[in-house]
Amino acid sequence: MNAQVSPVAASDVVAYMQGVGQRARAAARSVGRADTQTKNAALSAIAARLEAALPALLAANEADLAAGRANGLDAALLDRLALGEKGVRGMVQGLREVAAQKDPIGAITDLEYRPSGIQVGRMRVPLGVIGIIYESRPNVTADAAALCLKAGNAAILRGGSEAFRTNRAIAACIREGLEVAGLPLDAVQVVDTTDRAAVGELIRMRDYVDVIVPRGGKSLIARISAEARVPVIKHLDGICHVYIDDRADPGKAVKVAFNAKCRRYGICGAMETLLVHEAVAPYVLPQLAELYAAAGVELRGCARTRQLLPACGVATEDDWRTEYLAPVLSIRVVDDMDAAIEHIETYGSHHTDSIITEDLTRARRFLREVDSASVMVNASTQFADGGEYGLGAEIGISTDKLHARGPVGVEGLTTQKFVVLGDGSCRA
Amino acid sequence: MNAQVSPVAASDVVAYMQGVGQRARAAARSVGRADTQTKNAALSAIAARLEAALPALLAANEADLAAGRANGLDAALLDRLALGEKGVRGMVQGLREVAAQKDPIGAITDLEYRPSGIQVGRMRVPLGVIGIIYESRPNVTADAAALCLKAGNAAILRGGSEAFRTNRAIAACIREGLEVAGLPLDAVQVVDTTDRAAVGELIRMRDYVDVIVPRGGKSLIARISAEARVPVIKHLDGICHVYIDDRADPGKAVKVAFNAKCRRYGICGAMETLLVHEAVAPYVLPQLAELYAAAGVELRGCARTRQLLPACGVATEDDWRTEYLAPVLSIRVVDDMDAAIEHIETYGSHHTDSIITEDLTRARRFLREVDSASVMVNASTQFADGGEYGLGAEIGISTDKLHARGPVGVEGLTTQKFVVLGDGSCRA
Numbered sequence: 001m002n003a004q005v006s007p008v009a010a011s012d013v014v015a016y017m018q019g020v021g022q023r024a025r026a027a028a029r030s031v032g033r034a035d036t037q038t039k040n041a042a043l044s045a046i047a048a049r050l051e052a053a054l055p056a057l058l059a060a061n062e063a064d065l066a067a068g069r070a071n072g073l074d075a076a077l078l079d080r081l082a083l084g085e086k087g088v089r090g091m092v093q094g095l096r097e098v099a100a101q102k103d104p105i106g107a108i109t110d111l112e113y114r115p116s117g118i119q120v121g122r123m124r125v126p127l128g129v130i131g132i133i134y135e136s137r138p139n140v141t142a143d144a145a146a147l148c149l150k151a152g153n154a155a156i157l158r159g160g161s162e163a164f165r166t167n168r169a170i171a172a173c174i175r176e177g178l179e180v181a182g183l184p185l186d187a188v189q190v191v192d193t194t195d196r197a198a199v200g201e202l203i204r205m206r207d208y209v210d211v212i213v214p215r216g217g218k219s220l221i222a223r224i225s226a227e228a229r230v231p232v233i234k235h236l237d238g239i240c241h242v243y244i245d246d247r248a249d250p251g252k253a254v255k256v257a258f259n260a261k262c263r264r265y266g267i268c269g270a271m272e273t274l275l276v277h278e279a280v281a282p283y284v285l286p287q288l289a290e291l292y293a294a295a296g297v298e299l300r301g302c303a304r305t306r307q308l309l310p311a312c313g314v315a316t317e318d319d320w321r322t323e324y325l326a327p328v329l330s331i332r333v334v335d336d337m338d339a340a341i342e343h344i345e346t347y348g349s350h351h352t353d354s355i356i357t358e359d360l361t362r363a364r365r366f367l368r369e370v371d372s373a374s375v376m377v378n379a380s381t382q383f384a385d386g387g388e389y390g391l392g393a394e395i396g397i398s399t400d401k402l403h404a405r406g407p408v409g410v411e412g413l414t415t416q417k418f419v420v421l422g423d424g425s426c427r428a
Numbered sequence: 429m430n431a432q433v434s435p436v437a438a439s440d441v442v443a444y445m446q447g448v449g450q451r452a453r454a455a456a457r458s459v460g461r462a463d464t465q466t467k468n469a470a471l472s473a474i475a476a477r478l479e480a481a482l483p484a485l486l487a488a489n490e491a492d493l494a495a496g497r498a499n500g501l502d503a504a505l506l507d508r509l510a511l512g513e514k515g516v517r518g519m520v521q522g523l524r525e526v527a528a529q530k531d532p533i534g535a536i537t538d539l540e541y542r543p544s545g546i547q548v549g550r551m552r553v554p555l556g557v558i559g560i561i562y563e564s565r566p567n568v569t570a571d572a573a574a575l576c577l578k579a580g581n582a583a584i585l586r587g588g589s590e591a592f593r594t595n596r597a598i599a600a601c602i603r604e605g606l607e608v609a610g611l612p613l614d615a616v617q618v619v620d621t622t623d624r625a626a627v628g629e630l631i632r633m634r635d636y637v638d639v640i641v642p643r644g645g646k647s648l649i650a651r652i653s654a655e656a657r658v659p660v661i662k663h664l665d666g667i668c669h670v671y672i673d674d675r676a677d678p679g680k681a682v683k684v685a686f687n688a689k690c691r692r693y694g695i696c697g698a699m700e701t702l703l704v705h706e707a708v709a710p711y712v713l714p715q716l717a718e719l720y721a722a723a724g725v726e727l728r729g730c731a732r733t734r735q736l737l738p739a740c741g742v743a744t745e746d747d748w749r750t751e752y753l754a755p756v757l758s759i760r761v762v763d764d765m766d767a768a769i770e771h772i773e774t775y776g777s778h779h780t781d782s783i784i785t786e787d788l789t790r791a792r793r794f795l796r797e798v799d800s801a802s803v804m805v806n807a808s809t810q811f812a813d814g815g816e817y818g819l820g821a822e823i824g825i826s827t828d829k830l831h832a833r834g835p836v837g838v839e840g841l842t843t844q845k846f847v848v849l850g851d852g853s854c855r856a
Contacts, residue, residue, distance in 0.1 A: 120818060231828075256853070272631070354848075375551075377847075378849070378850045383855050389677045389846060417833060419795050425684070426684060
């Protein structure tokens with residue numbers, strides 16, 4: 001393991017990144033043509049290498065952690081940086097799961113005869129070269145590489161500088177696995193410099209990079225989106241709502257509203273605002289308040305909420321727009337479903353929103369009219385997850401509307417081309 | 429008809445466009461929720477209004493043509509600007525065809541039970557607000573409005589300044605049709621200023637515009653792509669190839685290679701470079717040269733081509749990269765299919781490429797390995813068209829990989845959201 005943190009001289013970063021891009025583009029052709037068996041062999045070989053390299057991985061990670069402590073990284077960052085034996089096992093398992101997934105590449109759908117005699121269909125194909133920019137958690141290096149490879153893409157991975165040594169050690173295992181399977185080593189490249197200019201170049205290399213997937217905090221993603229000249233699949237806020245309708249089954253309402261907030265606070269699918277129809281608020285809110293209090297959740301409500309829950313704090317306009325990612329919940333009592341939908345459209349982030357109702361007409365309208373990546377009926381917003389949706393592992397959850405929306409798995413890293421079959425067919 | 433060309437003062441353009449955007453966003457909610465019957469009623473009413481307004485439309489168009497002549501517009505531009513009775517009939521028919529198309533909105537696919545008990549599927553939904561920026565041809569005003577409406581979107585249309593009066597007259601008919609159907613008048617807004625700053629604002633209003641579709645010359649599209657902060661579905665070059673394999677049926681090869689070049693020269697699906705396997709070149713090239721000569725097509729070939737066709741001109745490196753859109757064809761004799769694919773990858777524009785072969789293995793490899801929006805076997809590249817593919821009318825042909833690739837019809841103006849149905853379901 002090289003202890004030097006940035007082996008590429010600052011003056012050479014642009015040339016270095018151009019080289020990375022060129023090699024990725026060339027490798028993408030091989031990976032795109034590789035058959036399922038070869039791609040799965042690579043994934044299995046990488047998993048085996050990571051398992052065998054456990055001591056080296058932990059040593060590299062320890063060096064990063066020591067440097068992080070010396071540089072005064074806060075406890076949360078150090079926690080995310082720490083890999084541990086469990087982290088390595090997680091990467092190995094993730095690779096094997098992706099290997100076991102169906103290969104979407106080459107599938108032809110909707111192949112139909114047209115009046116002219118040609119057959120027209122669509123074939124699922126790789127996007128090409130995918131750039132992933134992420135912070136801290138070094139397991140992303142293996143997870144992202146696996147998803148990109150399975151989808152037939154080359155990957156350029158740019159992790160956080162604090163995880164530089166760990167990412168290099170993981171990268172070495174990936175290269176060894178690619179070699180075993182006979183795939184080009186440049187199919188997965190980990191950017192070998194911590195220079196920030198490398199990111200600036202990566203997100204502007206339109207000739208070499210087809211899409212950028214940033215993984216990290218909101219400020220990182222906003223900055224990359226603003227500066228990128230390459231398309232970005234991005235994940236911004238998850239301001240998720242549960243609306244308890246007056247036709248809700250109260251038992252389901254309480255159960256789902258509690259799970260949506262309290263199962264995990266820090267994930268994007270966690271409910272941040274609870275909307276309750278005025279007719280059922282007097283019945284369900286006190287029950288929920290008791291459960292939330294026991295879980296240590298701070299409540300902030302509208303005036304009508306506070307009439308029902310005297311201990312509840314005041315929700316301001318800012319609260320409706322806040323993704324707490326913490327044990328805090330804003331609550332609003334609404335006149336009807338229209339008011340709930342209006343609130344969601346005004347303050348929500350189009351991520352995941354759920355209605356609790358037994359009324360079919362209300363459910364149909366909510367599903368149709370709420371413009372979010374995931375719209376749910378009688379289900380917890382915490383289900384917003386690629387694994388739960390049956391997509392397998394996910395590279396992130398897109399809050400964009402174009403291309404990939406919601407959890408993005410292997411399929412989100414592909415595109416479709418038209419295939420046309422004729423018999424010497426000419427257009428009239 | 430107001431003869432004043434730009435009723436919005438230059439200083440007010442930004443505020444004006446912000447207003448247009450806000451109204452479009454509000455209207456998009458109504459249109460997105462409108463049922464199929466209402467949307468089709470609007471399309472039919474617009475068609476009827478255009479038919480009834482024929483004299484007014486022709487008068488407005490005549491005023492634009494007169495102004496264009498006075499401003500010294502060239503003949504090609506004036507030709508594209510001229511609407512005529514035929515142009516009006518075309519718009520009317522286009523609207524009725526789009527009305528007759530299937531409504532994709534609300535369709536739920538892949539609704540499957542997951543191990544947790546929830547059902548997860550995808551619902552097709554509108555994108556929201558679509559901005560169309562186009563040049564000259566005023567029929568785009570009606571065509572684009574129809575596709576956007578059918579897909580449940582609001583549209584902001586910015587036509588060329590030379591067609592300003594014609595576009596205004598068409599816009600009046602669209603508004604009347606929307607009113608008849610009870611849809612908001614702001615569902616289709618034609619930008620009422622010729623100020624270029626309006627385009628700059630339109631392509632940057634991320635809060636109000638979900639996607640921009642530019643229609644026009646390469647320089648317009650390149651400029652918009654470079655400056656836009658809103659996603660762009662773009663159409664750049666169509667450098668299309670036909671590769672005649674040594675296993676080709678020579679009769680089909682000659683027929684398709686002639687049609688691919690000569691059916692129409694000016695469309696993006698026209699073949700620009702013919703690649704021929706060396707084993708069949710001595711047989712097929714002289715036959716083709718005779719046909720091309722009769723059609724007045726200028727040939728430019730590689731050295732091996734010119735040995736077979738002494739009258740053929742010289743193809744330079746530039747020729748392989750040129751979209752002629754004219755009766756000019758570059759020809760290259762290649763060693764084998766690998767060389768053909770290599771040429772297509774190096775010089776092509778990933779638009780439409782076709783192989784002529786009777787060999788199944790070659791066909792399978794070509795389909796899989798050529799990374800273009802349309803890949804064909806034994807068919808003319810001129811089939812690259814939404815109508816021929818069964819998509820109905822098209823708003824353009826995308827050369828992007830993300831979201832929409834190839835001909836873009838109504839479906840390309842939609843997206844999918846996840847729908848989740850539970851029964852008080854909570855995530856473990």
